[in-house]
Amino acid sequence: MYPFNQFEFDYIVVGGGSSGATLASRLSENTALSVCLIEAGGKDKHPLIHIPFGISLLTRLRYINWHYNTTPQSELDNRSLFWPRGRTLGGSSSINAMCYIRGATEDYDHWQALGAEGWGWQDVLPYFRKSEHFEHGADEFHGSDGPLSVNDLRYTNPLSRAFVEAAGHVGEKVLKDFNRQDRTGLGFYQVTQRGGQRCSSAKAYLKPARKRKNLTIMTDCHVEKVLIKSTEGANSSAHGIQVSHQGMSYTLNARREVILSAGAINSPQLLMLSGIGPKAHLEQVGVEVKKDLPGVGQNLQDHLDAIVQHRCKVREGYAVALSALPKYAIASVNYLFRRMGIFSSNIAEAGGFVKSQHANGIPDLQYHFLPAILEDHGRQIVMGYGFGLHVCCLYPKSRGEIKLRSKYAADHPHIDPKYLTHPDDVKVMIDGVRKARDILNCPTFRRYQSKEFYPGTDIQSDDDILAFIRKKAETIYHPIGTCKMGADSDPMAVVDNKLKVRGVDNLRVVDASVMPTLVGGNTNAPSIMIAERAAEFVLQDYASGRGA
Numbered sequence: 429m430y431p432f433n434q435f436e437f438d439y440i441v442v443g444g445g446s447s448g449a450t451l452a453s454r455l456s457e458n459t460a461l462s463v464c465l466i467e468a469g470g471k472d473k474h475p476l477i478h479i480p481f482g483i484s485l486l487t488r489l490r491y492i493n494w495h496y497n498t499t500p501q502s503e504l505d506n507r508s509l510f511w512p513r514g515r516t517l518g519g520s521s522s523i524n525a526m527c528y529i530r531g532a533t534e535d536y537d538h539w540q541a542l543g544a545e546g547w548g549w550q551d552v553l554p555y556f557r558k559s560e561h562f563e564h565g566a567d568e569f570h571g572s573d574g575p576l577s578v579n580d581l582r583y584t585n586p587l588s589r590a591f592v593e594a595a596g597h598v599g600e601k602v603l604k605d606f607n608r609q610d611r612t613g614l615g616f617y618q619v620t621q622r623g624g625q626r627c628s629s630a631k632a633y634l635k636p637a638r639k640r641k642n643l644t645i646m647t648d649c650h651v652e653k654v655l656i657k658s659t660e661g662a663n664s665s666a667h668g669i670q671v672s673h674q675g676m677s678y679t680l681n682a683r684r685e686v687i688l689s690a691g692a693i694n695s696p697q698l699l700m701l702s703g704i705g706p707k708a709h710l711e712q713v714g715v716e717v718k719k720d721l722p723g724v725g726q727n728l729q730d731h732l733d734a735i736v737q738h739r740c741k742v743r744e745g746y747a748v749a750l751s752a753l754p755k756y757a758i759a760s761v762n763y764l765f766r767r768m769g770i771f772s773s774n775i776a777e778a779g780g781f782v783k784s785q786h787a788n789g790i791p792d793l794q795y796h797f798l799p800a801i802l803e804d805h806g807r808q809i810v811m812g813y814g815f816g817l818h819v820c821c822l823y824p825k826s827r828g829e830i831k832l833r834s835k836y837a838a839d840h841p842h843i844d845p846k847y848l849t850h851p852d853d854v855k856v857m858i859d860g861v862r863k864a865r866d867i868l869n870c871p872t873f874r875r876y877q878s879k880e881f882y883p884g885t886d887i888q889s890d891d892d893i894l895a896f897i898r899k900k901a902e903t904i905y906h907p908i909g910t911c912k913m914g915a916d917s918d919p920m921a922v923v924d925n926k927l928k929v930r931g932v933d934n935l936r937v938v939d940a941s942v943m944p945t946l947v948g949g950n951t952n953a954p955s956i957m958i959a960e961r962a963a964e965f966v967l968q969d970y971a972s973g974r975g976a
């Protein structure tokens with residue numbers, strides 16, 4: 429039990445995930461400030477979080493996961509898709525696949541062109557570098573003094589190597605580093621790991637900061653809403669939060685700012701629960717309107733993922749099979765004593781970026797190769813040996829939304845990504861499946877004597893491939909955009925380029941929800957970069973005596 433009534437802080441950061449942990453750590457480097465980080469989940473104690481191979485079982489641990497489900501998706505045979513999100517210190521960086529990818533330089537220049545002034549590639553690169561401790565040392569693209577360890581994998585499976593070697597057969601390059609200018613090709617991913625263990629934002633940023641006297645980290649505290657004061661003739665302003673802990677509600681006051689870092693689902697949910705959002709919707713669910721902001725919860729984007737899967741006769745890869753047990757026994761000893769071997773693998777070891785026939789200059793497809801058979805995000809056990817190539821459409825044009833189900837914070841919001849509602853996304857996905865197939869049929873895989881079972885060799889026409897996608901595609905876990913950053917002239921922009929909520933003082937949003945459009949890649953590194961930048965904005969305002 430925390431002594432809530434005695435607490436008051438300069439800054440309250442809501443959500444201890446990729447962005448929130450980074451932000452709270454950076455703010456509390458200034459010892460003159462008091463900072464409180466509030467996390468709905470518990471401490472990141474479970475060993476499966478820290479052992480990279482543990483990712484194969486993480487979706488089964490209910491208590492570190494929000495276990496969201498989307499609304500039925502009309503273009504995916506009316507299926508509700510499972511959306512795991514981290515609910516523990518480190519947030520989704522404690523349950524993710526650890527692939528370290530920033531996206532294309534063009535992605536950030538595109539943000540700027542859309543109205544996110546000051547967020548072009550040259551503006552954001554210093555913050556990627558600032559966050560990073562790159563194993564191979566600093567250079568123009570990488571940093572070596574930051575808290576986030578970025579390493580090569582300590583172990584790669586022969587099947588993943590066969591995937592990378594296939595590049596030459598399909599006219600692609602082999603790349604050593606996807607985080608440079610040229611990233612078209614196949615290769616192994618760099619991973620957020622340190623010493624063979626996961627390096628989440630909690631490990632990178634909170635561990636070194638947690639003994640600071642000016643940083644309070646509160647876990648198992650579910651924030652229910654931001655407290656907003658309305659003053660006649662002036663902007664409303666945030667002055668604290670309402671939080672539930674062990675079944676009781678408390679309030680906490682913020683002297684300077686409340687900062688939402690609750691992720692692309694929960695940040696817009698919290699804004700709406702606090703009366704900030706589309707007026708008609710708030711009235712419909714019975715929330716008192718404090719600020720009509722039509723963009724809150726809109727502009728939801730995500731990477732949809734289809735898997736081409738093979739079964740193989742040769743016993744290679746990470747199988748669920750009795751015959752694999754001796755291998756796992758040796759691997760556990762190897763990991764226990766040396767932090768090496770199979771258990772240091774993130775499973776999604778290799779991948780790449782390629783152009784579909786519809787691409788506009790830069791790769792619009794991303795691959796993740798898994799030397800294992802995967803069904804239902806690992807929640808379903810599939811016996812036997814095999815491998816699969818995940819393909820996703822990097823720049824979907826479909827736009828979805830998050831809406832409140834009720835005015836109660838405990839109720840999961842409606843999550844409707846509206847996958848494939850734009851016809852161009854369909855075309856890119858179909859071409860992506862064809863290209864993935866070509867790779868898995870390369871001679872480099874021949875020695876494993878494999879056979880495709882998804883989509884299945886009889887599935888050849890565009891219509892049949894689309895039917896397969898509708899039946900089987902899932903998320904690859906990159907929701908963004910629901911509190912998008914944009915120019916004053918954009919009525920759908922929720923935050924400005926300093927991440928301040930429009931029309932509400934002392935309130936910012938700092939997480940994946942502020943991205944105006946998806947980056948061409950995974951979203952952990954960009955979420956951390958956003959928080960690194962935000963920390964500077966907040967500290968500059970503090971130094972100049974300005975509020976949010």
Ligand SMILES: Cc1cc2nc3c(=O)[nH]c(=O)nc-3n(C[C@H](O)[C@H](O)[C@H](O)COP(=O)(O)OP(=O)(O)OC[C@H]3O[C@@H](n4cnc5c(N)ncnc54)[C@H](O)[C@@H]3O)c2cc1C
Pocket residue numbers: 442443444445446447448466467468469512513514515516517518519520521523524525526527528529649650651652689690691692694695698904905906907939940941950951952953955
């Ligand atoms: C299974 C999975 C695999 C992924 N793989 C990769 C990968 O390999 N590489 C990559 O770059 N990206 C990956 N991602 C995506 C990446 O991890 C996320 O984009 C990133 O973590 C988002 O950061 P965030 O700070 O916006 O949100 P999060 O990290 O999700 O943090 C939000 C935090 O807020 C807390 N919170 C929410 N609501 C409340 C509330 N009301 N009160 C208090 N606390 C609250 C949550 O519990 C959570 O800790 C993956 C994601 C998942 C789920």
